[in-house]
Amino acid sequence: MMAGTAESGYAAALRELRGAQKTAKGVSLYSRYVNRPAGRILAAAAYRAGLTPNQVTLISAAFSFAGVAALALVRPSWGLAAAVWAALAVGFALDSADGxxxxxxxxxxxAGEWLDHVVDAAKIAALHAAVLISFHRFFDLPGPGWLLVPLGFQSAALLIFTGGLLADKLKPRGAAAAGAPAPPPSRLRAVALLPVDYGVFCSVFLLLGSERVFLAAYTALFVVHVLFLVAFMAKWFRELTAIRPV
Structure with a gap:
């Protein structure tokens, strides 16, 4: 009887969560079809277990920083690649689950939103710092200049994160509601955003078993992030400039 009640409680939470999703606008295909559904399952389980959103945020941080620590401390291998990716992917799904x-x-x-954003910023900074440490300790790099790649990637990723967050906060609330109905989310845009999706970035660590392949893939993603950063900054500045002061 109790098992049936627990199952029905989980199923009811899952059904309610399906109707309480954030907009898909500006979200990549990975977040829309992989991470959010995974987070929904974890959120329903957390609800059934009586966890609070802040507790889920801290559990997400524990998974993410376990992956970061392993990356910095353990020599790269295919086993480490799978472990780091799994820890980061679960942490990302839990990051969706808390909201x-x-x-x-x-x-x-x-307070909950603040905690979530602080953990996200710390996770981004620590992950690229761990790549830098791994490069220095374990990789046979073509030259010392390659150590600048994680530093540049860290800066680009943090600027995209904070720039987008601030742009969203500074835009007037309810402006879209006053006009015509918002158009449906663009699938083309959702595909285009895949290279800067954190979940897609996490998958690059599956290549850690090969130093050359990981270095090439990580550097390619860094270049893509820099290009997106320039485009995003121009877009956000243009949108905020168009807002008339009250």
Whole structure:
């Protein structure tokens, strides 16, 4: 009887979560069809277990930073590649779950959102720092200049994260609602955003078993992030400039 009640509680939470999703606008295909559904399953399980959104955020951080620590401390191998990717991917899914759980429990709060963003920023900074440490300790790099790649990647990733966050916060609320209905999310845009999706970035660590392949893939993603950074910054500045002061 108790097992049936637990199952029905989980199923009910899952059904309610399906109708309480954030907009798909500006979201890549990976986040829309992989990470958010995975987060929904984890959010329903967390709800059934009685966890709070902040607890889920901290569990997400534990998985992510376990992957970061392994990357920095353990010599690269195919086994490490799978372990780091799994830790980062689960951490990312839990990062989606905490917000979904907050909406399900109707407990969204500025403090919870702040904690989530602080963990995200720390995760981005630490992950690229761990790549730098791994490069220095374990990789046979073509030259010392390659150590600058993780530093540049870290800067580009943090600027995309903070720039997008600030642009969203500074835009007037309710502006879109006053006009025509918002168009459906663009699938082409969702595909184009894949290279800068954190979940796609995590998959590059599956290549850690080969130094040359990982270095090439990581550097290619760095170049893509720099190009997107320039495009995003121009877009966000243009949009914020168009806002008339009250």
């Amino acid at each position: 979904q759980l907050a909406r399900l429990r109707k407990e969204s709060s500025p």
